[in-house]
Amino acid sequence: GDSVTQMEGPVTLSEEAFLTINCTYTATGYPSLFWYVQYPGEGLQLLLKATKADDKGSNKGFEATYRKETTSFHLEKGSVQVSDSAVYFCALTGAGGTSYGKLTFGQGTILTVHP
Amino acid sequence: DSGVTQTPKHLITATGQRVTLRCSPRSGDLSVYWYQQSLDQGLQFLIQYYNGEERAKGNILERFSAQQFPDLHSELNLSSLELGDSALYFCASSVGQGPYYGYTFGSGTRLTVV
Numbered sequence: 001g002d003s004v005t006q007m008e009g010p011v012t013l014s015e016e017a018f019l020t021i022n023c024t025y026t027a028t029g030y031p032s033l034f035w036y037v038q039y040p041g042e043g044l045q046l047l048l049k050a051t052k053a054d055d056k057g058s059n060k061g062f063e064a065t066y067r068k069e070t071t072s073f074h075l076e077k078g079s080v081q082v083s084d085s086a087v088y089f090c091a092l093t094g095a096g097g098t099s100y101g102k103l104t105f106g107q108g109t110i111l112t113v114h115p
Numbered sequence: 116d117s118g119v120t121q122t123p124k125h126l127i128t129a130t131g132q133r134v135t136l137r138c139s140p141r142s143g144d145l146s147v148y149w150y151q152q153s154l155d156q157g158l159q160f161l162i163q164y165y166n167g168e169e170r171a172k173g174n175i176l177e178r179f180s181a182q183q184f185p186d187l188h189s190e191l192n193l194s195s196l197e198l199g200d201s202a203l204y205f206c207a208s209s210v211g212q213g214p215y216y217g218y219t220f221g222s223g224t225r226l227t228v229v
């Protein structure tokens with residue numbers, strides 16, 4: 001079945017550092033890929049998405065490129081802020097069949113940014 | 116405010132009891148999804164409804180059931196509760212039958228079974 005693997009955390013960075021959170025996936029067909037962010041005590045918020053190979057999703061300085069050849073969707077940000085401290089989830093939805101309608105999430109990566 | 120409303124925010128109950136979690140989707144959204152978030156299992160998809168009909172089923176226990184009403188709100192019923200059912204339960208909604216454009220999540224109901 002579909003699966004998502006994220007790099008192990010937690011990740012601790014200083015403000016203005018470069019961020020990469022790795023995400024790889026296993027799925028049949030052409031899934032859509034997402035990054036969600038969860039701030040303490042809140043629900044998940046969609047950060048960015050990509051729906052086909054080579055698409056780049058971007059939002060709030062974060063970027064991720066859908067790489068079908070490496071089945072990856074790594075999240076990057078050039079300069080992190082303290083306010084970026086949160087849990088980040090990579091997710092996919094299948095192209096159809098029984099996986100349609102369902103988001104499969106990675107285990108989440110805790111990011112802490114220090115001033 | 117995401118537009119998806121979940122009640123109650125917190126729930127503490129005893130083993131063996133039954134509880135009902137409620138979700139009102141964002142205005143205009145026809146699909147409702149339920150997820151369970153726990154430390155050991157992560158985020159697990161439970162079930163999806165679209166315009167009142169069940170569309171997809173995930174790792175939902177037989178003790179759990181859900182439905183979507185004509186006004187599109189949804190309820191998740193958890194019965195014969197066990198300690199292991201303690202978790203955050205999220206509801207999400209989307210316009211269409213799938214999360215092509217992403218879901219909108221509610222802020223969750225934290226269930227504690229004692």
